[in-house]
Amino acid sequence: MFNTKSLTKMVWMEAKLFLREPVSAFFTLVFPLLMLFIFGSIFSNKPVPGMGDSQGVIDNLIPALTAMVIGMTGLMPITITLATYRENGILRRLRTTPVSPLVVMAAQLVVVFTMTTLGVLLLAAAGKLFYHVRFVGNIFSILGGFTLSSLSFFGIGFILAGVMPSARSAQIVAMVLLYPMLILSGAAWPRELMPNAVSKLSSFLPLTYVVNLLRGLWGGESWGHHLLDVGVLAGVLVLGVIISMKTFRWE
Amino acid sequence: MTAIVQVQKLHKTYGATVAVEDISFEVQEGEIFGMVGPNGAGKTTTIECLEGLRKPDGGTVRVLGVDPQREGQNLCLRVGMQLQQSNLPDRMRVWEALDLYASFYPKAVDWKELLVELGLEEKRNTPFAKLSGGQKQRLFIALALLPDPQLVFLDELTTGLDPQARRAIWDLVREVRGRGKTVLLTTHFMEEAERLCDRIAILDHGKIVALDTPASLIQGLGAEERVVFNVDRPLPAGFEKDFSSPVRLDVQGEQVVIHSKNGRDVPLVSEVVTLLSEKHIQFRDLRTEQPNLEDVFLSLTGREMRA
Ligand SMILES: Nc1ncnc2c1ncn2[C@@H]1O[C@H](COP(=O)(O)OP(=O)(O)OP(=O)(O)O)[C@@H](O)[C@H]1O
Numbered sequence A: 001m002f003n004t005k006s007l008t009k010m011v012w013m014e015a016k017l018f019l020r021e022p023v024s025a026f027f028t029l030v031f032p033l034l035m036l037f038i039f040g041s042i043f044s045n046k047p048v049p050g051m052g053d054s055q056g057v058i059d060n061l062i063p064a065l066t067a068m069v070i071g072m073t074g075l076m077p078i079t080i081t082l083a084t085y086r087e088n089g090i091l092r093r094l095r096t097t098p099v100s101p102l103v104v105m106a107a108q109l110v111v112v113f114t115m116t117t118l119g120v121l122l123l124a125a126a127g128k129l130f131y132h133v134r135f136v137g138n139i140f141s142i143l144g145g146f147t148l149s150s151l152s153f154f155g156i157g158f159i160l161a162g163v164m165p166s167a168r169s170a171q172i173v174a175m176v177l178l179y180p181m182l183i184l185s186g187a188a189w190p191r192e193l194m195p196n197a198v199s200k201l202s203s204f205l206p207l208t209y210v211v212n213l214l215r216g217l218w219g220g221e222s223w224g225h226h227l228l229d230v231g232v233l234a235g236v237l238v239l240g241v242i243i244s245m246k247t248f249r250w251e
Numbered sequence B: 001m002t003a004i005v006q007v008q009k010l011h012k013t014y015g016a017t018v019a020v021e022d023i024s025f026e027v028q029e030g031e032i033f034g035m036v037g038p039n040g041a042g043k044t045t046t047i048e049c050l051e052g053l054r055k056p057d058g059g060t061v062r063v064l065g066v067d068p069q070r071e072g073q074n075l076c077l078r079v080g081m082q083l084q085q086s087n088l089p090d091r092m093r094v095w096e097a098l099d100l101y102a103s104f105y106p107k108a109v110d111w112k113e114l115l116v117e118l119g120l121e122e123k124r125n126t127p128f129a130k131l132s133g134g135q136k137q138r139l140f141i142a143l144a145l146l147p148d149p150q151l152v153f154l155d156e157l158t159t160g161l162d163p164q165a166r167r168a169i170w171d172l173v174r175e176v177r178g179r180g181k182t183v184l185l186t187t188h189f190m191e192e193a194e195r196l197c198d199r200i201a202i203l204d205h206g207k208i209v210a211l212d213t214p215a216s217l218i219q220g221l222g223a224e225e226r227v228v229f230n231v232d233r234p235l236p237a238g239f240e241k242d243f244s245s246p247v248r249l250d251v252q253g254e255q256v257v258i259h260s261k262n263g264r265d266v267p268l269v270s271e272v273v274t275l276l277s278e279k280h281i282q283f284r285d286l287r288t289e290q291p292n293l294e295d296v297f298l299s300l301t302g303r304e305m306r307a
């Protein structure tokens, strides 16, 4: 049964559990800030000639770190939580109640998405406050791009949660997918500076499209410039929804 | 009385293992019905087929008149379930679990009352992982009672609990039945079944080997009464021949066990004491053991039922 009362309670409960779990709260809310301050103390935010119109290193860093957060929160918390719930028989107990699997999944999505948004807003606020980052895009446009990217990555997370046999294997596979993406997608450093072959390889990684889309929108480019990115991310999202509905298992 | 649970020729296999082999029974409204048996007897498989969590390979199952496989959604509003293996998130607090689970049911009972009734009031803010085994079981009973069910399934409710906690849980189960609910439970403990259940099905290797009230099972199956004592020197040969009706002697080191069928003319214990003193045999620690369900199991299967 899908009812809003259960969903509200479940969202509230999962939000509390998320915040009580220090590791995921740290990676979502604190880690991006740490990265910002580390990079910020190395580079200044003076405009760099090669990097687009009057953009500095930190200006570019915000969308890149956002992409990094999206990659991390998309693949890790939901995957690990659901796989752990299944392994420990927590889903088994839920299965004996009228609650719908959709409520269980939707609650995870709402909570982790909200936390991700919070983490990114904190990041942007800190960037503005400490490094006077320049933002020349449209705020709704960037929010839209962020939402699409984030949902798309949750789709991947849900697939992993459904397919992986145990919490341990879910965690390992999530990390194996995540690390190359963080390094090769341009989230950690610009793709322009990578050798050609590596740059080609990165076009197979969904996070690359997140980086492209967010950098573009942040820099004021229009959605029309990023049809490929949007197409890939929307495709991954649809695939994620379909597959995760099919692979959801209570035990 | 009406049958709340009807099981006919229920059959379930896992690969080559036959977990449940064509068993049939009924549970009547208002009773505490127990399934007892050793590890792997098929108790959980049976109860989870009734709960709709496993799909039977054969036979028919009706719970509150409906097929759990087809109308599981409808059933879980009217049936409370406590599973042998299930969990809550470690950091979820007691009250939060009750509050959350209550939101799943359109007509849940007030969980604050359950908290008090089940003696969890003091633990309301304790995270699940920090509860003792008995407290966790109480919480699971509370969750099972949330929908104000007509029927409650309890699978291995007291495994891993100390005797005192176990007795407290028995009282709770009686209390639940007192509120007009029917209880179907499983256990390894013969004593638990004997003390708690109105009727018992004894399972072994996926079959029901006996089904009756505890008293009838003990009386009817030729169970024995026993007198046990210790001696310093071995008994004289042929000691057992002097009894008025046949007895069996079992000597292990210092310990002597004298077995006899129920219902002798002279009580076994007085005859033993008389014979021992007539023959000037020193003995100590003499006690009688009434036949119990362990003996019933032994006489039915030829094996000890080891919990
Ligand atoms: N999911 C499963 N897959 C394969 N075999 C199973 C499964 N569940 C149970 N079995 C087998 O079926 C038989 C009956 O198991 P079941 O769990 O019903 O016994 P039980 O009486 O509940 O035992 P216990 O007292 O240990 O809980 C056992 O031989 C067990 O190994």
Ligand SMILES: [Mg+2]
Residues within 6 Å of the ligand: B043, B044, B045, B084, B155, B156
């Ligand atoms: Mg069992």
